[in-house]
Amino acid sequence: MIKLDNLTKKYGDKTVVNQLSLTLKPGVVTGLLGPNGSGKSTTMKMIISLVHPTFGNVTVGEKKYSDLLKPTAKIGTLIDPSAVDNNLTARQHLSLISTAANINKSRVDKMLKITGLEMAQNKKIKDYSLGMKQRLGIATALMGNPETVILDEPFNGLDVDGIKWLRKLFNQLAAEGKAVIVSSHLMSEIQAVADRIIIIGQGKLLADMTMEEMNKKSLSSYIYVKTNNIDKMSRVLTENQAMVQQLNQGLEVRNIEAREGGQLAYDHHIVVYELKEVQPTLEELFTEITYGKVDYVSQGVENK
Numbered sequence: 001m002i003k004l005d006n007l008t009k010k011y012g013d014k015t016v017v018n019q020l021s022l023t024l025k026p027g028v029v030t031g032l033l034g035p036n037g038s039g040k041s042t043t044m045k046m047i048i049s050l051v052h053p054t055f056g057n058v059t060v061g062e063k064k065y066s067d068l069l070k071p072t073a074k075i076g077t078l079i080d081p082s083a084v085d086n087n088l089t090a091r092q093h094l095s096l097i098s099t100a101a102n103i104n105k106s107r108v109d110k111m112l113k114i115t116g117l118e119m120a121q122n123k124k125i126k127d128y129s130l131g132m133k134q135r136l137g138i139a140t141a142l143m144g145n146p147e148t149v150i151l152d153e154p155f156n157g158l159d160v161d162g163i164k165w166l167r168k169l170f171n172q173l174a175a176e177g178k179a180v181i182v183s184s185h186l187m188s189e190i191q192a193v194a195d196r197i198i199i200i201g202q203g204k205l206l207a208d209m210t211m212e213e214m215n216k217k218s219l220s221s222y223i224y225v226k227t228n229n230i231d232k233m234s235r236v237l238t239e240n241q242a243m244v245q246q247l248n249q250g251l252e253v254r255n256i257e258a259r260e261g262g263q264l265a266y267d268h269h270i271v272v273y274e275l276k277e278v279q280p281t282l283e284e285l286f287t288e289i290t291y292g293k294v295d296y297v298s299q300g301v302e303n304k
């Protein structure tokens with residue numbers, strides 16, 4: 001179990017990670033989301049002692065990462081897929097890792113197979129596409145069969161097949177009891193794969209909850225209802241403290257549960273054609289939660 005306790009990093013006057021406390025749980029895929037520059041990579045680097053915290057600490061099963069006897073069996077990371085010797089082949093690169101970290105050589109073949117790099121194993125890494133480099137980075141992270149896997153933007157450069165493969169891999173790793181931590185800008189991907197979401201903005205923890213909790217909490221969740229009498233339904237709902245807005249031929253209703261809405265319609269003899277719960281996309285949630293906590297905002301397209 002990895003624990004972040006009051007983890008803080010300052011560069012000069014700027015606090016880029018600010019009193020972050022959380023526990024990374026085994027058997028769970030955790031999505032780490034945050035706008036550009038919010039401190040995701042810095043947090044990941046502090047977990048594996050690549051960056052030293054200004055305050056606070058990280059413990060990996062009660063120990064500091066730097067004190068672990070076999071760190072590759074505890075945490076495998078993909079932080080920067082380009083940080084490899086491009087003149088090596090994938091096989092040579094993984095073999096070097098196995099020697100340096102005292103990992104059984106059989107893992108090289110296994111990782112080449114798992115990541116779909118078998119056919120390209122003897123090609124120099126400099127001739128790899130971005131997606132292939134990502135696969136190699138993931139192979140490297142998994143070499144030591146670690147209890148925790150931390151991957152910074154692993155979907156970058158992957159094609160549709162690669163994305164599907166990665167989703168499946170994450171589910172498998174979590175089913176094996178590993179903690180999987182994945183940062184991404186591709187919110188649809190996180191939504192498809194994560195059980196738990198952590199959102200950070202300007203280095204601070206903004207949200208830490210399961211996908212289910214997040215869906216329930218959001219203002220973007222509502223029920224959509226279509227009836228034979230839109231005016232009467234709207235009035236009845238409003239009288240019962242619901243917030244109602246007309247949307248197309250139906251009503252967008254907040255502050256009330258679907259079951260309650262259905263019961264009210266029945267009690268007032270209103271015929272319901274459609275009644276459904278609408279969950280927000282993670283993109284909507286993200287925008288809602290990080291509102292005002294974004295360092296870099298697009299200014300739109302310049303007028304000519």
Ligand SMILES: Nc1ncnc2c1ncn2[C@@H]1O[C@H](COP(=O)(O)OP(=O)(O)OP(=O)(O)O)[C@@H](O)[C@H]1O
Binds near residue numbers: 038043
């Ligand atoms: N070595 C460094 N020296 C000074 N500032 C740094 C250093 N490393 C990171 N920063 C700053 O810390 C902040 C957080 O950076 P970080 O890379 O952790 O963010 P991120 O959430 O991973 O961003 P992105 O999504 O763009 O990759 C940024 O403002 C960045 O410029």
